[in-house]
Amino acid sequence: MTQSPYQIESILRGLQVLSLFNHHTPTLSLTEIKNAAGLNKTTAFRIVSTLESAGYLKRDPETKRYRPGLKVLQLGFAAISSLEFRQVARPYLRQLSEAANETASLSVLDGMEVVYVDRVRQQQIVGVLLGIGSRIPAQCASMGKVMLANLPPANLEVLLSQPLQPCTPHSLTDRGALEAEFDRVRTQGYALNDEELEIGLRAVAAPIWDHTNSVVAAINVSGSARTISFQRLIEELAPSVSETARQISQAIGFGGIR
Amino acid sequence: MTQSPYQIESILRGLQVLSLFNHHTPTLSLTEIKNAAGLNKTTAFRIVSTLESAGYLKRDPETKRYRPGLKVLQLGFAAISSLEFRQVARPYLRQLSEAANETASLSVLDGMEVVYVDRVRQQQIVGVLLGIGSRIPAQCASMGKVMLANLPPANLEVLLSQPLQPCTPHSLTDRGALEAEFDRVRTQGYALNDEELEIGLRAVAAPIWDHTNSVVAAINVSGSARTISFQRLIEELAPSVSETARQISQAIGFGGIR
DNA sequence: AAACCATGTTTCTTTCAGTGAAACATTTCA
DNA sequence: TGAAATGTTTCACTGAAAGAAACATGGTTT
DSSP states (O other), rough: OOOOOOOHHHHHHHHHTTTOSSSSSSBOOOHHHHHHHHHOOOHHHHHHHHHHTSSEEEEEETTTEEEEOHHHHHHHHHHHHOOOHHHHHHHHHHHHHHHSSSSEEEEEEEEEEEEEEEEOOOSSOSSOOOTTEEEEGGGGGGHHHHHHHHSSSSHHHHHHHHHHOOSSSTTTSHHHHHHHHHHHHHHHSSSEEEEHHHHHTTEEEEEETTSSSSSEHHHEEEEETTOOOHHIIIIIIIHHHHHHHHHHHHHHTTTTTO | OOOSSSOOOOHHHHHHHTTTTTTSSSOOOHHHHHHHTTTHHHHHHHHHHHHHTTSSSSEETTTTEEOHHHHHHHHHHHHHHOOHHHHHHHHHHEEEEEEEESEEEEOOOOOTEEEEEEESSOOOOSSSOOOTEEEEGGEEEEHHHHHHTSHHHHHHHHTTTOOOSSTTTOOOOSSSHHHHHHHHHHHHOEEESSSSSTTEEEEEEEEEEOTTTEEEEEEEEEEEEETHHHHHHIIHHHHHHHHHHHHHHTTTOEEEEE
């Protein structure tokens, strides 16, 4: 994110309002929007009215509460479609999934959460049904660990200063343990998940690097602990996933230096 | 979409720029944006710079082309999460899919296209792999037909005045045939798709009504013509899908009058 | 019933944020 | 190489956007 001399405040305010809605707060009232965004009441009302009339917010006339409108959905779909690494990664993901006969996924990091942006499924995963847009705590996920491990240290520091929640008794939440895990991940080039997200679920992930030498996404192969033994995870799937991630990285212009 | 006295032009321009990106044009140059949006060059540059610095656009420094940034993705995910009928419909969709041992889907109508917003898959569908965000021509899809059939007549008139493309030799593109089909759909309360979208694919869809007595979405069950005979489609799946749609409609506040 | 409070909506005034023209810088192409 | 196209910055202007205040509505309390 570059700091530009141009900052159209009105646009930023409109987008700020749209970004107030999330999984936990799918609807908001005018006052809630005003308070959350720190805006003058009249300004908030005008922004909300503008967004509503343009289809970006939808208002329930009875409750007077707002929720994102179809236009936001369209923006999101277009953004998913235009993710360069998603377009490039799709065929690789499909091939990986078929070769392993397990589910292969692609995700991005959003704060301390992993967000799924693509998925090729071979069989029903026990327990968790994760579709596109699904979010899980990053520290519990193989893909999350891979992306966190490759963050610039200052960014990682900010994220790790928050309290972390466990997902299962196997989850790592102790900061020291996590940092040791990130060291391991950076060295190996992949991250394992051994029932940390959900009991009965195993996964291995590797990072996708782009042409600016940043990790922009991660892929993984995941499945039931019944079909994925720990030995298979290490000896078969880790090399496969790592190689596929390397191919995708190369395909999107990664130069190989990190 | 209500016409409000408040229209903050700057916000609308910013959002207009964001909505220029789509599946066919995932990246755009400044000049392309300027021309497509009909903006003054300097204004376009400032809007684009604002959006870039806020994470809504990402610029490739080499090509100087822009594509949607992660922040748009986040908006889209939040919008998907906050779709009320999607939250309510998920368990019903899962149950329907399991009972039929076929794939169940949920979609919304966007112009003359159906956009998938949820999907519970039981087995690999022959041919088309449709994920969340996928779009198909509405006239070729069971869910599209159900939603079109229940549009206000003036809205439907506008959409039908455009030329329609066929998907397979079985597709309906003749206006007279479509209108007869919509009458049938309104009477029956469901729509069939008998290899109109893709050879070898059959589906049946029913509309989801909300508390304002509008059709806001549709669900369907679809599968291979090998596992879904025409008889099974009519006798087993159509009643199932219709009943599930009725339950979802009721659950989101539909009063039953239409 | 009246008073009070909270929220949503409209009106009015002010001023500077945002616009567009023009100039400049860089890149592309014949 | 020069011209054209594209991208970026500067400057002048004004009305678009902001915020204060008033008004409207609905719910609660005395």
